Amino acid sequence: MxxxxxxxxxxxxxxxxxxxxxxxxxxxxxxxxxxxxxxxxxxxxxxxxxxxxxxxxxxxxxxxxxxxxVEVPVDHAAEATELRLRVTASDVSGDVLDRIEQGVDDLASAYPTLAPADLLPLVRRHLAYVVRLLDGRVTLAQQRRLLVAGGWLAVLRATVHIDLQQRAAARAHLKAALDLANHAEHAEIQGWCLETRAWDVLTQGDYRKALGLSLEAQQVAPKGSSAHIQATAQEARAWARMGDVRATRHALDRVERLTANLPVPERAEHHYRYDPAKAAAYTATTLAWAGDPGAEQVARAVLADLDPDGDGGARPRRSASARLDLGLALVAAGQLDEATALGAEAVSSGRVVPSNWWRAAELLAKVERAGVPEAAALRELCTEYGPRRQSTADGTAS
Missing domain, CATH: 1.10.260.40 (lambda repressor-like DNA-binding domains)
Structure with missing residues (x-):
C-alpha cells in the first residue's frame, strides 16, 4: 500500500x-x-x-x-510477493500494452539522470499498475507482454533499491523479476537478474561470488545481448578487484570484441540497452581498480566525453563516477593533488548514489594514507554528502 x-x-x-x-x-x-x-x-x-x-x-x-x-516505508517484501503471486491473465487492450511498454522504456531511460529516491515511486506506480492488470483474461501473447513488462520493472526497481542500499527490498524484487522472466521464458531478463546480483555483491566486497554470478549471467543471457555484454564487463571488474590483471585484460578484450560493431541504440541512456560508450567507462573503472598504468588515459578520455564543459554533462551520475575512476587512476600514478580535487568534485556534485559511496571512500582512504593535505577537506565533503546508514524495521539501510 x-x-x-x-x-x-x-x-x-x-x-x-x-x-x-x-x-x-x-x-x-x-x-x-x-x-x-x-x-x-x-x-x-x-x-x-x-x-x-x-x-x-x-x-x-x-x-x-x-x-x-510521513508514515513508515512500504513493506517491499509484501509488494514483491503480491507481484509474484499474481502471475495470471489480464484483460487489456493492445493500446494499453503499448503504453505500458513505452513507460518501461521511459523509466529505464530516466535511471542514469533521476535521483534514485525520485525514480523509485515512479517505478512502483507503474509496477503496481501492471500487477492490477494481471487479473483478467487475455490471449497468451498479451499475457506474456505483461509478464515481460513486469519483469523489466521489477529488476529496475531492485536496481534502484540497491542504489539506496535497501537490500532486503532489492532481493525481494530480483526474485520477483526472475519468477516473471521464467514464466515469460525471457532469457535476457534472467541474465539481467544475475548481473544485477553480481553488481550488488561486488559493491559489498564479495568478489568471488560476483565473478560466479557474472559467469552464470553470460551463460543465461542471449549471446551478444546487452545483458551478456554487461555481465562480461562485470566479470572484468570482479577479476580486477581480486588483483588478477591477466584475467581482467582477457575479459576486457572480450567486451571490446562484443561491442566493436555494436550500433548506438536509439535511446543511449536506456539502462538495459548497451551503449558502446559504456564499454569505455567500464574499462576505465576496471583498469583503475586493477592498478593498470593504462587507466589514466582511458579515464581522462571518458570524463572528457561525458563532461566536456565541466558542468556534469548530460549524464551527471556517470560523470561523478568517471571522476572517481580518474582519481583512483591518478593515485596509482602518483598525481595525488589532482586525484583529491577530482574526488571533491564528484562528492560535492551530489550525484554519487549510496551504493557507489564505497568508491569515494576508497579514494579518500588512499589520499589520506598518502598524507595529502587536501584529504581533510575531502573527508569533510564525504561526511556532509555521504548517505546516512540508518537501519529500518525491515532490515534495509537508507
Missing amino acids: VPSVDPRFGVALRESRERRGLSLRSLGQLAHRSKSHLHELEIGLKAPTVDTARHLDQVLDAGGALARL
Missing part, C-alpha cells in the same frame, strides 16, 4: 524553509532537488518518500519534524 502523507507536511516544509530564509530555488540547490519538485511537495501535489523527508529534515535542521509526518 502506498503510504499516506500527513497534509501538514507541505505546511511544515514551507514554514521550515521560510524560517531559514530560503527560497525554493535556494533550498533546491542545498537539497539537490528541483524547484518544481519542492513546490509540488509544499502544495501537496506529490508525496515525499521517507528518504526525501529525512534529507530535507537534515538540510533544514528541522529536528525530524518532517520525517515524522
Whole structure:
C-alpha cells in the first residue's frame, strides 16, 4: 500500500524553509532537488518518500519534524510477493500494452539522470499498475507482454533499491523479476537478474561470488545481448578487484570484441540497452581498480566525453563516477593533488548514489594514507554528502 502523507507536511516544509530564509530555488540547490519538485511537495501535489523527508529534515535542521509526518516505508517484501503471486491473465487492450511498454522504456531511460529516491515511486506506480492488470483474461501473447513488462520493472526497481542500499527490498524484487522472466521464458531478463546480483555483491566486497554470478549471467543471457555484454564487463571488474590483471585484460578484450560493431541504440541512456560508450567507462573503472598504468588515459578520455564543459554533462551520475575512476587512476600514478580535487568534485556534485559511496571512500582512504593535505577537506565533503546508514524495521539501510 502506498503510504499516506500527513497534509501538514507541505505546511511544515514551507514554514521550515521560510524560517531559514530560503527560497525554493535556494533550498533546491542545498537539497539537490528541483524547484518544481519542492513546490509540488509544499502544495501537496506529490508525496515525499521517507528518504526525501529525512534529507530535507537534515538540510533544514528541522529536528525530524518532517520525517515524522510521513508514515513508515512500504513493506517491499509484501509488494514483491503480491507481484509474484499474481502471475495470471489480464484483460487489456493492445493500446494499453503499448503504453505500458513505452513507460518501461521511459523509466529505464530516466535511471542514469533521476535521483534514485525520485525514480523509485515512479517505478512502483507503474509496477503496481501492471500487477492490477494481471487479473483478467487475455490471449497468451498479451499475457506474456505483461509478464515481460513486469519483469523489466521489477529488476529496475531492485536496481534502484540497491542504489539506496535497501537490500532486503532489492532481493525481494530480483526474485520477483526472475519468477516473471521464467514464466515469460525471457532469457535476457534472467541474465539481467544475475548481473544485477553480481553488481550488488561486488559493491559489498564479495568478489568471488560476483565473478560466479557474472559467469552464470553470460551463460543465461542471449549471446551478444546487452545483458551478456554487461555481465562480461562485470566479470572484468570482479577479476580486477581480486588483483588478477591477466584475467581482467582477457575479459576486457572480450567486451571490446562484443561491442566493436555494436550500433548506438536509439535511446543511449536506456539502462538495459548497451551503449558502446559504456564499454569505455567500464574499462576505465576496471583498469583503475586493477592498478593498470593504462587507466589514466582511458579515464581522462571518458570524463572528457561525458563532461566536456565541466558542468556534469548530460549524464551527471556517470560523470561523478568517471571522476572517481580518474582519481583512483591518478593515485596509482602518483598525481595525488589532482586525484583529491577530482574526488571533491564528484562528492560535492551530489550525484554519487549510496551504493557507489564505497568508491569515494576508497579514494579518500588512499589520499589520506598518502598524507595529502587536501584529504581533510575531502573527508569533510564525504561526511556532509555521504548517505546516512540508518537501519529500518525491515532490515534495509537508507
